[in-house]
Amino acid sequence: MSxxxxxxxxxxxxxxxxxxxxxxxxxxxxxxxxxxTNAIHGIILLGGMLVxxxxxxxxxxxxxxxxxxxxSANVFGGFMVTDRMxxxxxxKKK
Amino acid sequence: xxxxxxxxxxxxxxxxxxxxxLLGSPRSARLGNLLAGFGMLIALIATIPLLGSGDASLxxxxxxxxYTLMAVGIVIGLIIGAIGAYSVxxxxxxxxxxxxxxxxxxAAALVGSLEFLRRAHGMxxxxxxxxxxxxxxxxxxxxxxxxxxxxYLKLEGKFEKPHTFPGQNFLNGLILLVILGLFGxxxxxxxxxxxxTAFIVMFSLTLLFGIAMVMPIGGADMPVVIxxxxxxxxxxxxxxxxxxxxxxxxxAGTLVGSSGTLLTLxxxxxxxxxxxxxxxxxxxxxxxxGKSGADDLAGKSVKPIQADEAALLxxxxxxxxxxxxxxxxxxxxxxxxxxxxxxxxxxxxxxxxAIHPVAGRMPGHMNVLLAEANVPYDQLYEMEAINPSMDRxxxxxxxxxNDVVNPAAREEKSSPIYGMPIIEADHAxxxxxxxxxxxKGFAGIENHLFYxxxxxxxxxxxxxxxxxxxxxxxxx
Numbered sequence: 001m002s003x004x005x006x007x008x009x010x011x012x013x014x015x016x017x018x019x020x021x022x023x024x025x026x027x028x029x030x031x032x033x034x035x036x037t038n039a040i041h042g043i044i045l046l047g048g049m050l051v052x053x054x055x056x057x058x059x060x061x062x063x064x065x066x067x068x069x070x071x072s073a074n075v076f077g078g079f080m081v082t083d084r085m086x087x088x089x090x091x092k093k094k
Numbered sequence: 095x096x097x098x099x100x101x102x103x104x105x106x107x108x109x110x111x112x113x114x115x116l117l118g119s120p121r122s123a124r125l126g127n128l129l130a131g132f133g134m135l136i137a138l139i140a141t142i143p144l145l146g147s148g149d150a151s152l153x154x155x156x157x158x159x160x161y162t163l164m165a166v167g168i169v170i171g172l173i174i175g176a177i178g179a180y181s182v183x184x185x186x187x188x189x190x191x192x193x194x195x196x197x198x199x200x201a202a203a204l205v206g207s208l209e210f211l212r213r214a215h216g217m218x219x220x221x222x223x224x225x226x227x228x229x230x231x232x233x234x235x236x237x238x239x240x241x242x243x244x245x246y247l248k249l250e251g252k253f254e255k256p257h258t259f260p261g262q263n264f265l266n267g268l269i270l271l272v273i274l275g276l277f278g279x280x281x282x283x284x285x286x287x288x289x290x291t292a293f294i295v296m297f298s299l300t301l302l303f304g305i306a307m308v309m310p311i312g313g314a315d316m317p318v319v320i321x322x323x324x325x326x327x328x329x330x331x332x333x334x335x336x337x338x339x340x341x342x343x344x345x346a347g348t349l350v351g352s353s354g355t356l357l358t359l360x361x362x363x364x365x366x367x368x369x370x371x372x373x374x375x376x377x378x379x380x381x382x383x384g385k386s387g388a389d390d391l392a393g394k395s396v397k398p399i400q401a402d403e404a405a406l407l408x409x410x411x412x413x414x415x416x417x418x419x420x421x422x423x424x425x426x427x428x429x430x431x432x433x434x435x436x437x438x439x440x441x442x443x444x445x446x447x448a449i450h451p452v453a454g455r456m457p458g459h460m461n462v463l464l465a466e467a468n469v470p471y472d473q474l475y476e477m478e479a480i481n482p483s484m485d486r487x488x489x490x491x492x493x494x495x496n497d498v499v500n501p502a503a504r505e506e507k508s509s510p511i512y513g514m515p516i517i518e519a520d521h522a523x524x525x526x527x528x529x530x531x532x533x534k535g536f537a538g539i540e541n542h543l544f545y546x547x548x549x550x551x552x553x554x555x556x557x558x559x560x561x562x563x564x565x566x567x568x569x570x
């Protein structure tokens with residue numbers, strides 16, 4: 001089996017896993033969940049780092065740099081804003 | 095990739111999966127977010143040995159300008175993210191999510207573009223199996239980027255209303271066709287100068303299409319749009335993972351893509367509208383629906399009430415249900431709501447909060463705000479839980495909510511919101527509606543609730559009115 005097919009296989013399994021994971025989520029958690037998954041796609045920062053490392057001319061270095069800044073803001077900001085939302089759900093002590 | 099790094103990425107995938115799973119329950123949600131964040135940190139560290147291929151490798155040629163820029167870029171992103179995340183008011187959370195999502199989409203588009211440009215400059219032909227993911231990531235990523243910016247601006251109150259013009263559908267369709275045509279052509283002609291020109295045209299048109307797609311959608315539907323664009327960005331990241339052969343990106347991106355799609359559908363279900371209606375509804379001719387309602391209401395008038403009298407009604411009630419809406423968020427009145435609820439509680443009144451799934455501008459928006467004000471969450475009830483007992487409620491206090499309590503959704507077939515489940519505020523013995531003016535809600539339609547015999551209107555800013563109520567209840 002070629003690598004592409006294996007990766008595609010993992011892709012298809014992940015689709016089903018994603019559906020299963022959130023099929024029973026109360027609506028009060030929809031926003032934090034959206035925000036949390038938003039942070040997870042911040043993994044694009046890795047992609048930005050990898051292409052910037054390979055970039056050879058001024059244009060590609062500049063674009064790679066922008067990709068790293070965007071990805072970094074997405075990942076760090078995403079997790080922090082989600083955590084701030086979820087802090088609000090602390091159970092009230094009586 | 096060495097086996098050790100490959101195993102590390104499997105651990106990262108497991109942490110993401112557990113993180114999303116735990117995010118789905120109130121008790122464990124915070125832990126879930128931390129787990130996913132921890133996974134991300136591991137993924138970042140494990141990427142360092144992978145940086146640079148061939149002669150550009152970090153280990154063979156040592157430090158270069160690219161690595162300095164990388165470190166600087168990460169720190170700048172960290173600062174932007176931290177400032178954004180910690181300075182934003184709780185009421186503005188939705189637009190912050192939109193902004194971060196847009197940045198992620200932009201990054202995904204750039205990664206896809208750079209990979210495409212690098213190969214386009216090369217001599218050898220590129221196989222379609224490699225070109226398609228790069229083109230797909232660029233397309234979906236840039237769509238998500240420009241669409242999120244518009245969603246952000248709409249939530250900030252800029253051009254909130256749907257923007258439509260004749261022939262819009264046709265023009266958008268045409269742009270989309272050109273984009274898809276270029277996509278198809280580029281799939282098989284991915285090298286040389288023509289390819290680069292075609293690629294730039296496709297990129298620009300897609301940015302334009304993202305704007306054109308979101309502009310006609312009203313501000314009230316932005317949560318659905320953001321959720322959809324969030325799943326788009328996930329898919330773009332997964333495609334980038336294909337293109338640069340990074341499994342962690344494939345898994346993480348796909349998880350976000352599919353869970354985000356399901357979340358989008360759940361949100362639409364809560365509003366009882368098909369997703370196509372949300373995205374393309376403004377194109378249709380559904381604008382006439384609100385008219386007939388206005389005719390019915392001709393000659394009817396609303397009954398205003400003063401804070402003192404309203405306080406009396408509340409203080410001597412046995413059971414009070416509070417229905418918060420976007421007006422409460424705008425007025426930042428959640429702390430006053432809690433104070434009023436505490437005062438009433440001291441007098442032996444049973445106070446409950448009824449949360450409509452789409453109250454505010456995001457599902458869970460009201461929960462977050464009330465939790466911020468320390469309202470215990472066992473006092474919060476979902477719509478389905480509270481509706482059966484609404485006719486045993488003495489006073490229903492509607493604070494800045496509108497469409498989610500509009501009986502037209504139940505009674506009037508021609509109404510654009512017909513069929514949407516509502517909180518049946520009109521079944522309470524008395525309804526007190528706190529509102530700034532008689533302005534319409536997001537759906538842009540009259541609310542029959544305001545004209546009912548058992549409804550009293552308490553006009554004014556929610557915060558000011560609540561302060562007056564609190565003072566009056568304390569005095570009484």
